[in-house]
Amino acid sequence: MINKKNTTKFQEKIYKILKKVPSGKVTTYGILAKQAGVPKASRAVGNALNVNPYAPDVPCHRVVRSDGTIGGFASGTKNKTRILKTEGILIKNGKVIDFNNFLYKF
DNA sequence: GTGTTGACCACAG
C-alpha cells in the first residue's frame, strides 16, 4: 500500500496500476486510463502523473503516448528518454523503437 | 456550478 498523501482516489488507482509495470516495459496513457476503469480519461491520467507524489515508487517515465512518442515529463522529456534507454528501451528522435514490442499488456 | 487548463486521443484537411 502506498502512503497517503495529497492524492485523490483516481490518482491512487493510476499509481497502483503503474506499479504493476515491470522494468524494460512501457505503457500508454490510454491503456492506463482503461485499466483505471475510465478508458477516455487519458488526459486525467497525465494530470495525475504530473502530480506524482510517489516519484521513485511510480515509474512515470515508463508511460508514453499511444503513438509511442514520449509525450511529456515533469523533469523534461530529455531526461525521460535517457531513463528509458537505461531501462533497455531504444528511443529514436523522441519516439520509442518497437514501442509495441516494449508495450506492457495488462 | 461554471470555466479553464493539461504529461491525451482520434479524425479531417
Place this chain on the structure above:
DNA sequence: GCTGTGGCCAACA
C-alpha cells in the same frame, strides 16, 4: 508529414 478541430476526463480557481 503537420495543423486544426472536437471530444473525453479530472483537478483547480
